[in-house]
Amino acid sequence: MSILVVGSVAFDSVETPFGKADDVLGGSATYFSTSASYFTDVRLVAVIGEDFPDIHVAQLKEKGIDLAGLKKVPGKTFRWKGRYDYDLNQAHTLETHLNVFSSFNPEIPESYKDSPFVFLANIDPELQMKVLEQVKRPRLVACDTMNFWIEGKPDALKKLLKNVDLFVINEGEAREFSGQASLVKAAKYILNGGPKTLIIKRGEYGALMFNGKSMFSAPAYPLEDIFDPTGAGDTFAGGLMGYLANTGDLSEENIRKAIVFGSVMASFNVEAFSLERLNVLTLEEIRGRFSEFKRLTHFEDI
Amino acid sequence: MSILVVGSVAFDSVETPFGKADDVLGGSATYFSTSASYFTDVRLVAVIGEDFPDIHVAQLKEKGIDLAGLKKVPGKTFRWKGRYDYDLNQAHTLETHLNVFSSFNPEIPESYKDSPFVFLANIDPELQMKVLEQVKRPRLVACDTMNFWIEGKPDALKKLLKNVDLFVINEGEAREFSGQASLVKAAKYILNGGPKTLIIKRGEYGALMFNGKSMFSAPAYPLEDIFDPTGAGDTFAGGLMGYLANTGDLSEENIRKAIVFGSVMASFNVEAFSLERLNVLTLEEIRGRFSEFKRLTHFEDI
Numbered sequence: 351m352s353i354l355v356v357g358s359v360a361f362d363s364v365e366t367p368f369g370k371a372d373d374v375l376g377g378s379a380t381y382f383s384t385s386a387s388y389f390t391d392v393r394l395v396a397v398i399g400e401d402f403p404d405i406h407v408a409q410l411k412e413k414g415i416d417l418a419g420l421k422k423v424p425g426k427t428f429r430w431k432g433r434y435d436y437d438l439n440q441a442h443t444l445e446t447h448l449n450v451f452s453s454f455n456p457e458i459p460e461s462y463k464d465s466p467f468v469f470l471a472n473i474d475p476e477l478q479m480k481v482l483e484q485v486k487r488p489r490l491v492a493c494d495t496m497n498f499w500i501e502g503k504p505d506a507l508k509k510l511l512k513n514v515d516l517f518v519i520n521e522g523e524a525r526e527f528s529g530q531a532s533l534v535k536a537a538k539y540i541l542n543g544g545p546k547t548l549i550i551k552r553g554e555y556g557a558l559m560f561n562g563k564s565m566f567s568a569p570a571y572p573l574e575d576i577f578d579p580t581g582a583g584d585t586f587a588g589g590l591m592g593y594l595a596n597t598g599d600l601s602e603e604n605i606r607k608a609i610v611f612g613s614v615m616a617s618f619n620v621e622a623f624s625l626e627r628l629n630v631l632t633l634e635e636i637r638g639r640f641s642e643f644k645r646l647t648h649f650e651d652i
Numbered sequence: 653m654s655i656l657v658v659g660s661v662a663f664d665s666v667e668t669p670f671g672k673a674d675d676v677l678g679g680s681a682t683y684f685s686t687s688a689s690y691f692t693d694v695r696l697v698a699v700i701g702e703d704f705p706d707i708h709v710a711q712l713k714e715k716g717i718d719l720a721g722l723k724k725v726p727g728k729t730f731r732w733k734g735r736y737d738y739d740l741n742q743a744h745t746l747e748t749h750l751n752v753f754s755s756f757n758p759e760i761p762e763s764y765k766d767s768p769f770v771f772l773a774n775i776d777p778e779l780q781m782k783v784l785e786q787v788k789r790p791r792l793v794a795c796d797t798m799n800f801w802i803e804g805k806p807d808a809l810k811k812l813l814k815n816v817d818l819f820v821i822n823e824g825e826a827r828e829f830s831g832q833a834s835l836v837k838a839a840k841y842i843l844n845g846g847p848k849t850l851i852i853k854r855g856e857y858g859a860l861m862f863n864g865k866s867m868f869s870a871p872a873y874p875l876e877d878i879f880d881p882t883g884a885g886d887t888f889a890g891g892l893m894g895y896l897a898n899t900g901d902l903s904e905e906n907i908r909k910a911i912v913f914g915s916v917m918a919s920f921n922v923e924a925f926s927l928e929r930l931n932v933l934t935l936e937e938i939r940g941r942f943s944e945f946k947r948l949t950h951f952e953d954i
Contacts, residue, residue: 532877533874555857556869558874566950566951567874572867574834574836603951606952648908649905649946649949651946652939652943
């Protein structure tokens with residue numbers, strides 16, 4: 351089944367302890383859709399400027415991503431510049447130039463409106479809501495957000511969450527949004543506001559799933575080198591949603607597997623700058639690392 | 653099989669966001685031996701001052717802990733005062749009074765010298781070495797340490813590690829000791845120096861095991877409230893070593909299970925101040941939480 355993703359397509363300049371990359375392809379919708387493309391059809395809605403090169407468009411097309419919703423407008427593409435120190439869980443933003451992204455008002459093409467799976471990447475919650483108003487009863491709506499919206503538009507975010515099935519945010523944001531230091535309490539608060547399932551991303555510590563009945567903990571894969579964590583969260587969401595859409599199975603057992611597939615995709619993504627690693631994956635590599643996750647977490651029952 | 657533990661018995665004064673406790677029973681050997689006592693016989697070596705009340709001695713005896721090596725000497729018992737903020741992974745030491753612990757020179761009673769399992773809790777690595785010189789070829793030697801010894805006595809620690817089978821330290825210490833930001837690289841460095849198995853404790857993020865061939869990741873149990881993390885690491889080690897000594901099985905599969913038992917014991921310990929929760933556990937509760945860990949980490953294979 352198809353997934354509609356609405357988010358950003360951007361140029362990133364990134365410095366990590368392992369090197370630097372300037373003006374490379376990035377953006378939440380880019381990472382999400384490339385990751386999900388290994389599992390299912392993806393329909394992308396985003397905005398780019400006149401400076402966006404055809405080669406990047408071709409790269410997304412090659413992954414089979416539907417670009418009917420990728421709009422080129424006068425001006426420059428969204429640019430982000432950031433730095434990571436040895437604590438790779440923490441991005442330090444050096445520059446943000448929203449450019450054409452500042453007037454982004456997502457219009458969902460007619461051919462996308464029946465998408466059974468919808469992922470609202472991190473944008474203004476009012477725009478996320480506008481997307482939902484344009485689509486026909488999806489089977490699953492998932493969304494992400496960030497501290498900027500938690501602080502700036504909490505009411506719009508709370509309204510949105512009433513219409514969201516699966517909410518994916520990071521640990522610090524879960525604490526900030528709920529006002530709870532305990533993630534178990536934070537999860538109760540958040541699930542009470544609408545979502546049936548909450549997934550808390552913890553960077554190199556993995557992810558936690560809450561659904562009000564049970565909890566699931568998935569580790570991150572311990573890697574020799576994490577070259578660049580940029581996009582890991584959206585890549586995770588892409589693998590997660592991709593597997594759910596591929597199987598069409600929304601049972602808790604399948605959501606657990608989907609979280610591991612998300613973790614698998616994120617573990618590849620951080621091995622190189624930009625989408626360098628994500629672009630050249632094989633299904634065999636993905637299945638192989640899934641098995642490594644199985645072994646990584648295995649212990650016998652008593 | 654019996655475990656010999658050498659470490660501290662202390663009074664702790666602790667403040668957390670959930671309350672405070674003054675001059676309560678603490679110390680690495682206390683937490684370790686109480687935790688391990690649910691699985692096997694424990695022989696304790698530590699020093700206390702004249703101010704140490706009989707009621708605490710009785711409490712340890714009640715757990716079946718052999719106290720032939722608990723020496724009472726003139727002076728006051730070791731006292732530690734600390735504070736935890738909402739980041740419960742990080743203890744802030746307010747006061748340390750070593751008192752009688754400052755001249756601790758562990759003498760192993762004759763009746764302890766055949767102990768097949770030895771746990772050297774966090775003390776001066778030169779003293780840890782002296783303990784090993786007094787015992788007869790144990791089946792398994794495990795040890796802990798801290799940044800103070802990594803910085804102050806790195807050579808003594810490196811010498812000790814050549815004689816250690818299982819090394820248990822926390823994440824920051826693994827990075828500091830190895831000079832590597834990547835835990836995978838840190839593990840390679842540490843295993844190269846002697847230990848066959850390395851377990852890296854990550855507080856609320858669980859534990860990672862490395863043995864040069866494979867990796868195992870165990871989560872911590874997500875709790876509504878963590879009242880007091882003091883002693884969690886030693887309680888973890890007590891459950892781990894207790895289960896290994898109980899089964900006598902040092903295979904990787906059994907070490908994985910033992911790590912989960914360690915995590916189970918630590919998850920109970922943090923639910924209350926001092927040993928309040930640890931002292932009143934039942935085997936049924938321990939097995940019940942083990943099953944919860946199984947469910948917490950379960951996902952189907954592809």
